[in-house]
Amino acid sequence: xxxxxxxxxxxxxxxxxxxxxxxxxxxxxxxxxxxxxxxxxxxxxxxxxxxxxxxxxxxxxxxxxxxxxxxxxxxxxxxxxxxxxxxxxxxxxxxxxxxxxxxxxxxxxxxxxxxxxxxxxxxxxxxxxxxxxxxxxxxxxxxxxxxxxxxxxxxxxxxxxxxxxxxxxxxxxxxxxxxxxxxxxxxxxxxxxxxxxxxxxxxxxxxxxxxxxxxxxxxxxxxxxxxxxxxxxxxxxxxxxxxxxxxxxxxxxxxxxxxxxxxxxxxxxxxxxxxxxxxxxxxxxxxxx
Amino acid sequence: xxxxxxxxxxxxxxxxxxxxxxxxxxxxxxxxxxxxxxxxxxxxxxxxxxxxxxxxxxxxxxxxxxxxxxxxxxxxxxxxxxxxxxxxxxxxxxxxxxxxxxxxxxxxxxxxxxxxxxxxxxxxxxxxxxxxxxxxxxxxxxxxxxxxxxxxxxxxxxxxxxxxxxxxxxxxxxxxxxxxxxxxxxxxxxxxxxxxxxxxxxxxxxxxxxxxxxxxxxxxxxxxxxxxxxxxxxxxxxxxxxxxxxxxxxxxxxxxxxxxxxxxxxxxxxxxxxxxxxxxxxxxxxxxxxxxxxxxxxxxxxxxxxxxxxxxxxxxxxxxxxxxxxxxxxxxxxxxxxxxxxxxxxxxxxxxxxxxxxxxxxxxxxxxxxxxxxxxxxxxxxxxxxxxxxxxxxxxxxxxxxxxxxxxxxxxxxxxxxxxxxxxxxxxxxx
Numbered sequence: 001x002x003x004x005x006x007x008x009x010x011x012x013x014x015x016x017x018x019x020x021x022x023x024x025x026x027x028x029x030x031x032x033x034x035x036x037x038x039x040x041x042x043x044x045x046x047x048x049x050x051x052x053x054x055x056x057x058x059x060x061x062x063x064x065x066x067x068x069x070x071x072x073x074x075x076x077x078x079x080x081x082x083x084x085x086x087x088x089x090x091x092x093x094x095x096x097x098x099x100x101x102x103x104x105x106x107x108x109x110x111x112x113x114x115x116x117x118x119x120x121x122x123x124x125x126x127x128x129x130x131x132x133x134x135x136x137x138x139x140x141x142x143x144x145x146x147x148x149x150x151x152x153x154x155x156x157x158x159x160x161x162x163x164x165x166x167x168x169x170x171x172x173x174x175x176x177x178x179x180x181x182x183x184x185x186x187x188x189x190x191x192x193x194x195x196x197x198x199x200x201x202x203x204x205x206x207x208x209x210x211x212x213x214x215x216x217x218x219x220x221x222x223x224x225x226x227x228x229x230x231x232x233x234x235x236x237x238x239x240x241x242x243x244x245x246x247x248x249x250x251x252x253x254x255x256x257x258x259x260x261x262x263x264x265x266x267x268x269x270x271x272x273x274x275x276x277x278x279x280x281x282x283x284x285x286x287x288x289x
Numbered sequence: 290x291x292x293x294x295x296x297x298x299x300x301x302x303x304x305x306x307x308x309x310x311x312x313x314x315x316x317x318x319x320x321x322x323x324x325x326x327x328x329x330x331x332x333x334x335x336x337x338x339x340x341x342x343x344x345x346x347x348x349x350x351x352x353x354x355x356x357x358x359x360x361x362x363x364x365x366x367x368x369x370x371x372x373x374x375x376x377x378x379x380x381x382x383x384x385x386x387x388x389x390x391x392x393x394x395x396x397x398x399x400x401x402x403x404x405x406x407x408x409x410x411x412x413x414x415x416x417x418x419x420x421x422x423x424x425x426x427x428x429x430x431x432x433x434x435x436x437x438x439x440x441x442x443x444x445x446x447x448x449x450x451x452x453x454x455x456x457x458x459x460x461x462x463x464x465x466x467x468x469x470x471x472x473x474x475x476x477x478x479x480x481x482x483x484x485x486x487x488x489x490x491x492x493x494x495x496x497x498x499x500x501x502x503x504x505x506x507x508x509x510x511x512x513x514x515x516x517x518x519x520x521x522x523x524x525x526x527x528x529x530x531x532x533x534x535x536x537x538x539x540x541x542x543x544x545x546x547x548x549x550x551x552x553x554x555x556x557x558x559x560x561x562x563x564x565x566x567x568x569x570x571x572x573x574x575x576x577x578x579x580x581x582x583x584x585x586x587x588x589x590x591x592x593x594x595x596x597x598x599x600x601x602x603x604x605x606x607x608x609x610x611x612x613x614x615x616x617x618x619x620x621x622x623x624x625x626x627x628x629x630x631x632x633x634x635x636x637x638x639x640x641x642x643x644x645x646x647x648x649x650x651x652x653x654x655x656x657x658x659x660x661x662x663x664x665x666x667x668x669x670x671x672x673x674x675x676x677x678x679x680x681x682x683x684x685x686x687x688x689x690x691x692x693x694x695x696x697x698x699x700x701x702x703x704x705x706x707x708x709x710x711x712x713x714x715x716x717x718x719x720x
Contacts, residue, residue, distance in 0.1 A: 045373075127538070130549060148538070149541045150538075151697055235488065237489055238697060239697050254366065255682050256686075257680075
């Protein structure tokens with residue numbers, strides 16, 4: 001007994017440096033950002049005061065509320081599209097068990113691509129004057145679109161690009177869920193003569209819910225801090241119509257030198273992400289079977 | 290023959306100068322910092338890329354090892370900001386745009402003062418007085434030289450001579466005449482008549498020339514003047530040109546899209562950076578059918594925008610002397626002559642007069658026009674892009690926002706300028 005306790009103690013001591021390092025790496029930047037968010041800085045980056053001014057400023061800053069709205073709009077739109085299409089793709093892959101490896105690889109290739117490369121690629125495709133997208137539209141006799149330059153279409157277009165890239169990722173998660181479903185339930189449904197529609201809505205979907213919630217958590221973290229694609233394609237434009245909270249915070253901090261206010265914006269965004277993850281974790285506990 | 294006292298004094302002074310110069314020539318040793326390592330934070334634009342491509346020549350000359358950290362412009366600033374705020378010596382020497390961030394970085398104490406270096410520690414053939422005065426002044430804050438010019442650049446009007454000839458048009462001779470020319474081009478050709486920057490943070494670079502030629506100023510009596518009659522005329526002309534005669538989606542246009550559009554032969558006039566000249570001419574398609582001029586003068590005269598990238602030493606550098614050697618090499622007449630042949634306009638008049646550069650210019654009329662237009666910029670230009678305040682980068686955002694709102698039709702000129710003035714007056718007050 002004593003030997004076992006000693007052994008445990010040794011194990012704990014040996015893993016302590018790694019633990020301290022990991023906690024430090026996660027906690028320090030976050031605590032530092034919180035600390036910064038309570039400081040005000042001059043245009044030259046010098047600290048000029050301390051207090052809650054940055055948070056008060058957020059309340060009256062129209063750009064902050066615009067950032068919240070754009071972030072949530074993009075988040076909901078992208079998440080819904082990715083879940084619906086990802087589930088559909090997973091069902092296709094699940095049924096087509098003999099799909100050649102190359103086809104499966106092609107399906108998952110978009111999310112292997114760095115977002116910056118994907119952004120550059122879509123920027124060229126969607127260029128209103130030189131891009132392939134408008135060439136196709138006009139070839140079909142349809143009017144050309146401004147895509148990323150349209151204040152109305154910019155968020156749906158960004159959501160479309162993100163969906164193109166990340167739907168296969170969601171599909172892989174859902175496919176894993178599908179493969180773990182108990183076959184006995186399906187056998188019972190088949191004996192009872194249930195239709196395919198009924199099987200999907202009454203058996204597959206409810207049983208898949210924990211997997212779908214897991215996919216939602218993973219995508220939520222990424223979608224709420226949506227950055228690289230927007231930075232490459234629109235930089236928040238046209239006229240702030242794609243200025244998510246993350247992009248706004250970045251510009252305030254790194255281009256305008258207002259580190260304290262940028263810190264407050266980032267803390268708020270982190271709370272938003274944390275809140276979404278906690279809500280989905282609760283949901284997962286409810287739908288767990 | 291009489292030798293006057295004055296003559297003796299002059300002769301003595303001349304001999305003394307010759308002796309000092311000769312002594313300096315003997316004393317200056319390019320290998321003085323051999324074995325040291327310095328880090329260069331570079332912008333991956335054509336100029337930065339050339340410096341990187343020739344870095345081995347520097348290492349061979351000095352024995353100094355150069356570590357390069359290269360990023361796109363915005364990422365470069367982000368990296369610099371992180372390093373400087375941490376007061377780290379990770380970066381020794383960096384590229385900077387004094388017209389944009391000079392005042393901000395100087396106030397933050399990020400630049401080392403280069404005055405003693407350029408006065409006392411130069412190789413005999415450096416020719417420290419050979420830089421254009423305007424560029425040196427633009428990089429001097431509170432009497433301290435913060436950066437040495439690497440190039441000269443500004444927006445120029447590139448236009449298609451073949452299309453103009455086909456449509457029976459002459460090059461626009463006045464700012465207001467641009468709209469007429471664009472309207473005629475629209476009737477005569479399928480090409481985009483006029484293209485320029487529309488993306489909010491990028492647009493002030495091109496818009497400022499419209500503003501100044503129209504007779505406008507950003508600040509009058511300490512207040513933001515976006516709603517002055519001249520500024521409103523400039524805003525209206527610029528946004529109307531782009532809205533009525535510009536490419537679709539121009540609100541997201543920066544230099545990349547302009548270059549792609551013009552290079553592909555899809556725009557008849559393009560108001561864009563002189564730095565893009567090399568890329569535009571690279572394919573050879575535009576070499577014979579393009580002419581280049583400064584923006585035509587307006588009611589306020591001709592005040593084209595002229596800026597230059599500079600190189601600075603970090604105030605936190607642990608090896609400023611070795612860093613100065615790199616800076617000196619990069620801005621030397623020899624290297625700038627080499628870069629000129631790659632389409633980087635030299636900030637030194639002597640380089641512009643060199644035989645190699647002249648021969649390069651004579652190879653093609655459009656090169657000569659590009660050079661002549663830049664000479665006009667150097668002589669008559671202003672470096673004022675956005676507000677001359679510490680928060681200059683943020684001021685550009687509000688100017689760009691006003692242009693963007695007008696391009697999208699979400700605000701009239703009165704609404705756009707009033708919104709900009711409110712935000713800009715806050716910035717001025719904060720300054």
